[in-house]
Amino acid sequence: MYGSEKVSEDSERTAFRKAEKKYKLYYDSTLKKKKQPKQVDLSEVLDFNSILESWKSNALIPPGIVPLQSDSGHPFFCLENRPGFCFIPGGLSIEEQCQWIKESLISFPQPPNRTNHNAFYGPIHDLFVAAKEKKVLVEEVGSSSPPPSGLDSSFSNGDPKAWKLVEEQEVSSRGKGCKPISASVLLRKLRWSTLGLQFEWSKAGDTQLLFFIFFLMIGLRNYDVSLPHNKIPDALCGLAKRLAAPAMPKGEDFKPEAAIVNYFGLGDTLGGHLDDMEKDWSKPIVSMSLGCKAIFLLGGKSREDPPLAMFLRSGDVVLMAGEARECYHGVPRIFTDKENAEILALELQFSKEEDHCFLEYIQTSRININIRQVF
Numbered sequence: 001m002y003g004s005e006k007v008s009e010d011s012e013r014t015a016f017r018k019a020e021k022k023y024k025l026y027y028d029s030t031l032k033k034k035k036q037p038k039q040v041d042l043s044e045v046l047d048f049n050s051i052l053e054s055w056k057s058n059a060l061i062p063p064g065i066v067p068l069q070s071d072s073g074h075p076f077f078c079l080e081n082r083p084g085f086c087f088i089p090g091g092l093s094i095e096e097q098c099q100w101i102k103e104s105l106i107s108f109p110q111p112p113n114r115t116n117h118n119a120f121y122g123p124i125h126d127l128f129v130a131a132k133e134k135k136v137l138v139e140e141v142g143s144s145s146p147p148p149s150g151l152d153s154s155f156s157n158g159d160p161k162a163w164k165l166v167e168e169q170e171v172s173s174r175g176k177g178c179k180p181i182s183a184s185v186l187l188r189k190l191r192w193s194t195l196g197l198q199f200e201w202s203k204a205g206d207t208q209l210l211f212f213i214f215f216l217m218i219g220l221r222n223y224d225v226s227l228p229h230n231k232i233p234d235a236l237c238g239l240a241k242r243l244a245a246p247a248m249p250k251g252e253d254f255k256p257e258a259a260i261v262n263y264f265g266l267g268d269t270l271g272g273h274l275d276d277m278e279k280d281w282s283k284p285i286v287s288m289s290l291g292c293k294a295i296f297l298l299g300g301k302s303r304e305d306p307p308l309a310m311f312l313r314s315g316d317v318v319l320m321a322g323e324a325r326e327c328y329h330g331v332p333r334i335f336t337d338k339e340n341a342e343i344l345a346l347e348l349q350f351s352k353e354e355d356h357c358f359l360e361y362i363q364t365s366r367i368n369i370n371i372r373q374v375f
């Protein structure tokens with residue numbers, strides 16, 4: 001789960017919840033010095049990178065894992081006891097990883113795509129650039145005039161207040177009562193954006209992340225085709241079609257219609273859930289990992305089934321189709337420390353001066369893009 005929501009005693013007891021607690025980030029309170037993450041036993045976490053290495057070098061494969069090859073010759077793995085689940089280690093080249101990190105920060109959060117900031121601030125344009133330029137978001141008190149450039153005032157609660165991105169110096173001239181929020185703080189608090197068909201999380205308020213996750217868990221959200229939206233960009237469509245191929249029913253073509261982009265910082269988690277809004281579960285969800293390494297939990301059809309834990313590194317791709325669509329899954333942990341994040345190749349790619357802002361973001365973050373066929 002993102003944040004620190006309260007969980008009922010019952011859900012504390014499920015095997016899935018136990019695994020989430022095992023891998024979640026806790027700080028060591030016995031240390032007097034700097035806050036240090038508590039050590040966690042990672043010996044049971046499946047590492048498809050090393051499985052791939054030992055498969056390539058001596059054809060050894062752990063029991064229950066099935067090695068396969070895509071039409072283009074790229075190796076991937078399936079699990080005997082989770083039909084429909086595929087893991088493609090390094091499914092994205094380093095260039096593709098950089099491209100989609102940039103898109104995830106610059107263009108994907110742009111209106112009409114929605115983000116977790118929408119309900120509170122209205123649509124925000126060019127957040128990433130504003131963060132780079134050290135701009136701040138300020139409230140236009142009593143503004144009932146047409147929306148200022150940079151955002152519109154179509155707030156979910158019909159409040160005429162509007163928010164505007166301005167230069168920091170402009171704030172001091174506005175005097176008291178104006179509480180600026182820095183764009184870089186908002187960028188850090190960006191938790192999701194949606195591409196293609198948009199969701200209606202609930203009329204009551206698609207406000208903050210806890211609601212998002214709550215609605216995700218109880219199923220109180222659906223695609224609303226009437227909401228303004230752009231089609232999934234062609235390049236992302238093409239990539240998703242290529243990646244989806246190993247999990248597609250014979251002779252059928254994957255049609256990407258919606259995507260969720262999840263942004264994780266240190267301590268952020270995605271609680272165990274099912275993605276059940278799409279009509280046809282024979283079609284895969286194509287899920288791409290970018291940035292810092294994470295632990296992914298793949299459970300069974302019940303929260304009582306003990307989940308498998310596996311590492312997800314930048315460039316890894318997961319497909320979930322068929323029976324695997326009925327399996328609980330989540331992300332209890334991301335690693336942002338040098339040793340565990342495993343983003344050296346990305347750091348090298350982003351080492352140019354002009355890419356500094358991407359480097360700074362991704363060194364402490366993970367991005368997941370998951371693409372779906374809705375109908």
Ligand SMILES: O=C(O)CCC(=O)C(=O)O
Nearest residue numbers: 260262275287331368370
């Ligand atoms: O972040 C991930 O790897 C999984 C994301 C996911 O399951 C979702 O957004 O439904």
Ligand SMILES: [Fe+2]
Nearest residue numbers: 273274275329
């Ligand atoms: Fe999911």
